[in-house]
Amino acid sequence: MPLKGDFYITKVPILDNHQRIYGYYLTIKDQEDKPVSVNTLADLLVNVNIEKIAGNYPVFLKVDPEVLKHDIIDYLPESKIIFLIDPEQINEHDIEIIKELKKIGFRFAFNYSGKFESIKNIADYFFVKDSQIDPHIYPLKNKVVITDLLSSDDYRAYLNEGFRYFKGDFIFKPSTVVEKKIDPSKLIIMELFTKVRESFNPKEIEEIIKRNPDLSISLLKYVNSAAFSFRNKITSIRHAISILGQRNLLQWLLLFMYxxxxxxxxxxxxxxxxxxxxxxxxxxxxELNLSDENVEKAFLVGILSLVDKLLGIKPEDLVRELNLDEEIVNAIVKKEGILGKLLNIVEKTEEGKIADIADTIKQLGLTLNDVMSAQLKAFAWFEEVNLV
Incomplete structure (x- = not known):
């Protein structure tokens, strides 16, 4: 059962044909596939800054057609919002309103349905389930967001057919792993990660980083980013290592690996x-008042939870390569322990499956507001971190 009385959102990635994030599908409270009403949208605007949530991307928001006729639309950033509408719920008058809103910059997506022909010429995007793909869709491949994709194989098949946008559990679910050697550039990072974590010797670390120009440049950009706001610019590797310390260096290394x-x-x-x-x-x-060591481990579990997909190796092999302790291994591989529960919470939130984790959130003594607040802070943090 979803938790009542809390404000929460989910932000589900939509990928383009280059496997980059193109935008996010936003859901509010326990709406999931229900259209957002005027009142719920007002709740969103009171609680969060949509532009902060979106970052550099647009957000797709499924709304009740009444939203389009309400003054609340004046408070929405037209460059960020793509309204998703059910064509079965609109009439000719609504279509004229949509045409006017398009003139000021709003974009519109529509669910694929029997009323397809009536909105074909005003649609910027069509949301089409994997099971709905038919001959009418192929001429509109550049506008189609294929949803409910469950496997990477299906994703690649549609890519080969020329489709451009994709949404589904396939994005972060484990795929079939073909055993391969780890890229040498990543091996250096993994070895450095182990050295930083097990024996923090700044001089030795500096020598390794200096031998790799990409690492040197990235470290200086990271330490000078808005996330740290140091009074003076850091200009040397040694100074960067000393001022960041062990924990922040570990975070940077894992982020750089991607x-x-x-x-x-x-x-x-x-x-x-x-x-x-x-x-x-x-x-x-x-928030749970865990020890500093476990706070660090929580970050490591989150950042490492997708590295197996990046490297193309099994999670068990990855954690062995990094010589991680049992608590981190069990959290990533088995979702065990408090860190495993936290990982499960963030994964299910990404998927929009809030109901699946409501009990876990309660068991930990958290609220959905705690989870949403943490997410919003994380979104803002990522925008401030310079990882180029």
């Missing part, structure tokens, strides 16, 4: 999601 390698586009997607997972878990661990 930047190194062949499939840069997909890595960008995994980087954003895993970074926000890690930060959300860190904040929730602090």
């Amino acid at each position: 930047r190194a390698g062949e499939d840069e586009a997909y890595a960008e997607t995994l980087l954003e999601v895993s970074a926000e997972r890690g930060k959300t878990m860190e904040i929730l661990a602090q």
Whole structure:
């Protein structure tokens, strides 16, 4: 049962044909596939800053057609919002309103239905379930968001057919792993990660980083980013290491791992999601008054939860390569312990399956407001961190 009385949202990624995040599908409270009413939308605007949630991306928001006729629309950023409408719920008058709103910059997506022809010429996007793909859809491939995709194989098949936008559990679910060697550039990072975590020797760490120009540049950008706001710019590797300390260095190394390698586009997607997972878990661990060590572990669990997809190796092999302790291993591989429960919370929240974790949230003594607050802080943190 969903928890009542709390305000919460979910932000589900939509990928493009380059495996980059194109935008997010936003749901509010326990609405999931129900259209958002004027009152619920007002609740959203009171509680959160949509532009902060969206970051650099647009958000798709399924709304009741009455929203389009209400003054509340004046408070929505037209460059960020893409309204998702059920064509069965609109009439000719609504279509004229939509045409006027399009003139000022709003975009519109429609669920694929029997009323397809009446809105075909005003639609910017169509949401089409995997099971609904038919010959009428193929001429509109550039506008179609295929939803309910469950496997990476289906995703690749539609990619080969020329479709451009995708939503579904396939994005972060485990895929079939073909055993392969880890990219040498990532091996360096993993070895450095182990050295930083087990024997924090700044001089030795500095020597390794200096031998790798990409690491040196990234470290200086990271330490000088808005997330830290140091009074003076840091200009040397040694100074950066000393001022960041062990914990922040570990965070930077894991984030940088997503930047190194062949499939840069997909890595960008995994980087954003895993970074926000890690930060959300860190904040929730602090909310639970866990020890400093476990707060650090919470971040590590979140950030490492997608590295197996990035590297193409099994999670069990990954945690062995990094020589992680049993608590972290069990959280990532088995979802066990308090860290495993926190990981399950952030994963289900990403998928929009709030009802599945309501009991877990209560058991931990948290509220949905705690989870949402942590997520919003994590979104803002990621925007401030310079990882280029």
